[in-house]
Every structure is written in C-alpha cells, then in structure tokens.
Amino acid sequence: MITQEFQFHAPSTISDAVALLAANAEDGKALAGGMSLVPAMNLGIARPTAVVSLNRVEELDYVREDGDRIRIGAMTRHARVASEQPIAEAFPLLARAASAIGDVQVRNRGTIGGSIAYADPAADYLPVLLALGASFRAVSAAGERTIDSREFFLGVMATALEPGELLVEIELPRPPAGVGTSYLRLARLEGSFPLANAAAVVDGGPARVAVGGTTATPFLLELDDPEALDAVESAARDAAVGAFPDLAATADYRRAMAGVYARRAVEAALAERRGG
C-alpha cells in the first residue's frame, strides 16, 4: 500500500486528461504505464497529491502511417512498438530499442510516451529518437505545440514539458530509401538500463549519431564524413565530457564507451547501408 493519500482520476479523452492536469498542475502526475512512477510511489519517493491515469485514453494508443511520417501515440506500449509492422519496416532501430527495454512484463505495460516524458538519461528510446529527428506533440489546456527532440531533453529526468502539459504523440519522418541505421547498447544484464547506448542514421547527407546513458541528456552529433571512424569516436568522447559516474561505471569509463558505441553504431549503420 502506498502511504501518501492522493486523488485518482481516470479520464478517457485527451481533453479531460489535460483539464485534470491543469487543475492539478502543482502536485499532480500523469500516470502512463507506471513502470517508474508506481515503484517510486511504493517507496514514498514520488508523493503526488493527484494521479491522472492515461490508461483509459484509448485515443493515445496507435501507430499511424501519415505520408512521409509515422505517428505513434504516447500510450503505445513497448511491446507494440517492438512488433508493429510499419515501425519494423521504417525504423528497425526503434523496434530494436523497444525490444531491449526491461523485460516482457515491463514491455507489456510501459509506454513510449511515459519513457520519453520520464527522460531517464539511459532510456533506450532517447538516442534513437534524436538520430531519427523525431518531434513530440504536446497538449495542454492552453493549446498544442510541437517540440523538436533536440530541444526536449533538458537534464536528468527534466524535459521541456511545462506543468499541466501532456506528451501525446511522437512524430517520425520516414528516412529515405537506402538508409543505414543501427541501435547498440552496453548493459551488464538483460533488462538493466544501458551504461551507454547509441543510434546512428546514415543516408546520403550528413550522418547522425546520438549517444545516451553517459551524460545527463543524450547528445546528437552530425557527421560530414561518417567513414572517418576515429574522428567519430573522438567527437563522441569529447561530447561526453560531462559523463556521470554511478555504482555501475566511472565517469571515465562512460566517456570512453560514449566514443566506442558512437563508432560502432556508425560502423553498423554504414555496413547496413552498403548491404542494401
């Protein structure tokens, strides 16, 4: 039993959800899959006075093809992101990231929107979304806006979402034909957060590689010459100058792995592009 009393709300539409979040902007929390929030409430670390569950908002659970984009509803669960055909075809690296999260039970319940809004620095999705050039649609009682993924992650578990604002959709531009992509993660155990992860996208233009798990927010590098792998590695190591230490790895190790995983991700994406 959670010790802190709270008001529980289970709206069934986005507009009801944002009205409830606006009314509880101070100490209210949006509850998606609950894979981070409910454990934190069980431990008494998170003590919201109101919980707005999104688990009845069916209009937030979808994968939609829309011309040159794919749109994913924020309440789409990881298991669906990992297995949905349009995602597997257009963004195999996103499917791979989703299937690496936690374990079967976590993927059955956890959601892509919840993971993004929670913004754990080592979340599997984050470098993938940066490398793919994702943007996020957010709705509040005041209206709606779209936030570029490069401007969304502000710090450890801190995002550009304002109090009362709800992430509703992930929008992904379809990459051109013949693109090479990859997602790699370094973790000691199945199901644990990666110590470093990296996603790369190589098409005709400048290549992109994003690295997570090492610094407070994932970072994105644009590479004019992705074939220059030594330069890729040292650029990523430089970008990870603020790498954080914890019980699993020192800052120096994380920084070194930021370089190594950026290099390997670009190498894998180049190989995929060459392989067709």
Next chain:
Amino acid sequence: MRMPISVTVNGSPLRLEIDTRQNLVGLLREQLGLTGTHVGCSTGNCGACTVLLDGVTVKSCSVLAADVDGREVATIESLSSGADDLHPIQQAFVANQGLQCGFCTPGMVLSVVKLLEENPEPTADEVRRAIAGNLCRCTGYQLIVQSVIEAAKLTREGAPAAA
C-alpha cells in the same frame, strides 16, 4: 480515497470498493486473499508479483488497483485447484525441481504460460529471455529452464494428467 471498481478476477466478476493507494498485488493478496501472488521488491524488478492483466503478463506491484477497473486479472490460482490438479507447467517444475524456496515460482509459471502460448517450442535462449523479468533468488535457473523445456514438450503432447 475510496473508489468502487468492477474487475474480473480468475473468471469471477467482482464489484469492490478499494483504497486508491492500493496497488494490484495488494488488492489481490490483502483484499481478496489470493496469496499465491508474491511481493518481492515492490519496484518492478523481481517479477514475483507477475499476473495476467487482460491476457498479458504485468508486474502487479507497479499497477494501481484503481487502474484495473473494467479489466480482467488472472493469478496463479487460476491454473490449479490444488496439489492433485497441477497445470502441466507446474507438473514439469515439480518433476525437474524447477523450484527451491518457491518464492519466484508463481510469477515464473505465469510468464511460462504466456511464452508457451506464443512459442510452443522455445529454445533454451528463448526461455531465458522470456523469464528475464522473473528473478530466482536461489539462482536455480538451470533447472527452471529445463522445467520449461519439458513443460513445452508436455503441452505439445497434449498435457497428460499428473505424473
């Protein structure tokens, strides 16, 4: 805050009044007396509290009871009425000593139920991936994997009665 919910548990439709601070495992164990579902960590790591929610496995410590309003829950109690009526997966765990202290077993068995529904002939690696969310503190994984392989065989052969 108190709140009425309707939920189907192991096939029985129930109307309950719950405390919104209760998580699903607390509702099952404390309010309904279904103590087959265990509480290990309360942080979504160990998987001892695994149940089926609308037919998929979830960790019931990390689901609020209020969120199962209108849903269907199945616990380990849905598989068997007692020692003489074990589910083929449970029989295989017994026959292969796939349990030591038994604490993780209910969650482990439910994960295996879903695995075998989706993949009737899993490899040892596929078994390990499927039970990655169920930690065995006795670390008896080798015998658990063996139990699952045999459970798959029993299930494919049409699940004969208890050995």
